[in-house]
Amino acid sequence: MTSQTKHQKRRPYVSLAGAAVLTAGLTLVLGAGAATAAERPGEAGWAAVVKPALNCPQPKTRAAWNVVRARVAAVGDLTGDGGRETVVVSSCPSPTASNPLIAFVYDGAAKPSNPRLLGALGKNRYFKSLKVTVRGGRVHLHGKALSDAAPRCCPDLVVSQTYRWDGKKLRRTAETVSRAR
Numbered sequence: 001m002t003s004q005t006k007h008q009k010r011r012p013y014v015s016l017a018g019a020a021v022l023t024a025g026l027t028l029v030l031g032a033g034a035a036t037a038a039e040r041p042g043e044a045g046w047a048a049v050v051k052p053a054l055n056c057p058q059p060k061t062r063a064a065w066n067v068v069r070a071r072v073a074a075v076g077d078l079t080g081d082g083g084r085e086t087v088v089v090s091s092c093p094s095p096t097a098s099n100p101l102i103a104f105v106y107d108g109a110a111k112p113s114n115p116r117l118l119g120a121l122g123k124n125r126y127f128k129s130l131k132v133t134v135r136g137g138r139v140h141l142h143g144k145a146l147s148d149a150a151p152r153c154c155p156d157l158v159v160s161q162t163y164r165w166d167g168k169k170l171r172r173t174a175e176t177v178s179r180a181r
Helices: 016-034 043-054
Strands: 070-076 085-090 102-106 117-121 131-135 138-146 157-165 170-179
Touching (some): 043 070, 043 085, 043 102, 117 157, 117 170
Parallel strands (some): 070 131
Antiparallel strands (some): 070 085, 131 138, 138 157
16 A cells, blocks of 8 residues: 555445435434424414514515514413413514514413404513413513623523503513523
8 A cells, every 4th residue: 555545534435325314314303493383283373473463574575584483482361261361472583683582462262263462571671582481360471681781692681570460451560680690
């Protein structure tokens, strides 16, 4: 052997069939979390319901990134009528950065095809992450948020808010704010 052949890197042999199996496996593993709202059962309907409430600016041309995503974050009786209200978290789509998350509460007594919006919660904060719970007739929001001085990349606050139905609307009854670590 010459010195040139000793130092050549060997390329691993991958058959076309092996590459196809690997690609299919990665698609299953990686693609499962990347499905659009339209591909996830139940969530596509909520995205369509939330979209008008978001009131997002529309791009001038049709854009692939302009897809509203929504997730059901909590369900429970908030109005005291025995129906279960649904809290859906969503934000306006953006091609470059995330927008604030908002928790939308829909009436559980309304028809599923046309739920009535009871309130949009957390709009006074720029939530970047949001955990929602319903306990004792109250909605609790907890998450990381941006202060006015923070860059859009880096939440610098931890915010907790509580809302209660007063017979006409959801009113914030408590808020705690601390610096994120």
